[in-house]
Amino acid sequence: MKKTFFSLVLAAIATFNLNAGEINVFAAANVTYAFDELKAEFAKTNPDTKVTVTLGGSGALTTQIKNGAPADVFMAANMKFVENLDEAGFSATRPIVYAQGMLALFSIRDIDFTKGIKAVEGLKAVAIALPESAPYGKASIEALKKDGIFNKVEKNIIYTKSISEALSSALSAADAGFIAASAMYDPKMAKYKEGKNFILVNPALYTPIDQGVILLKRGEKNPEAKAFYDFILSERAKEIFRKFGYNI
Structure with a gap:
């Protein structure tokens, strides 16, 4: 036993x-x-x-x-x-x-999203993740170049270490940020609305x-x-x- x-x-x-x-x-x-x-x-x-x-x-x-x-x-x-x-x-x-993944442009400022990503023209600080190490950052630069405005906004880009840091920057000091669209489906971000605070970047502007x-x-x-x-x-x-x- x-x-x-x-x-x-x-x-x-x-x-x-x-x-x-x-x-x-x-x-x-x-x-x-x-x-x-x-x-x-x-x-x-x-x-x-x-x-x-x-x-x-x-x-x-x-x-x-x-x-x-x-x-x-x-x-x-x-x-x-x-x-x-x-x-x-x-x-x-x-x-x-x-x-x-899908790319989005986000801002807590009053910017004109009807212009698409051309809304970043004239902004003083646009947060983007480092394109060398962050695929969403690479997609962001690709989208700006394909839309023909990269040279106009390059001097105002603030590079961050990751896509989450790009969002943090857009929520604080930066005027706008290119972020992962997945962030906008987080319950903590529910108060931010598509068309007013963010838009999905046209997928035709960047490699999937x-x-x-x-x-x-x-x-x-x-x-x-x-x-x-x-x-x-x-x-x-x-x-x-x-x-x-x-x-x-």
């Missing part, structure tokens, strides 16, 4: 340890606004898994991973960064598009922002990391991404 009881206790401990793991997810800053719902949905089937999220510019996160940062899953703001890690031997899976995900080799043998990776590509996750303004 005692031996049987002891065996059951050991089995219970083993089961707990299997289900009560921790995974580290590195994700592009634009995913910030959707992540609470993503984590909550994932927790429905993985209640004992702790998901630790590091958010930032995709370029900076890529560098950190190459330098040994403890990431299990990487959700980049475009395919270039996950493809770079895959080619360098850091990925356990092939890069896959999990969502397509295909956001990519990989399971990194560090998480290859972690079943919970694999479960989260599979979840991000699931229909349940796609519904959440759609809710936050992404194309699927």
Whole structure:
């Protein structure tokens, strides 16, 4: 009897340890606004898994991973960064598009959005994420150039480290900012209205922002990391991404 009881206790401990793991997810800053719902949905089937999220510019996160940062899953703001890690031997899976980001122009000032992105002409400070490391920043510059106004506004651009910092700047010191449209679907931003405080940038002005995900080799043998990776590509996750303004 005692031996049987002891065996059951050991089995219970083993089961707990299997289900009560921790995974580290590195994700592009634009995913910030959707992540609470993503984590909550994932927790429905993985209640004992702790998901630790590091958010930032995709370029900076890529560098950190190459330098040994403890990431299990990487959700980049475009395919270039996950493809770079895959080619360098850091990925356990092939890069896959999990969502397509949309660009928005946002301001708390009284500017004329009927002009489209030409509304930034004459503004003293326009926040844009660094195009070298932030895909949304690259898309912003591309849109300004394609619309023919980049040379007119270049001197007034304030570059930020990430797309979330571009939003923070537009909410404070800057006159306007090019941001991830997903930010406007955050409940905290509900008071800001399309047409008055923001517009979606015409997708024809920039290359589609295909956001990519990989399971990194560090998480290859972690079943919970694999479960989260599979979840991000699931229909349940796609519904959440759609809710936050992404194309699927």
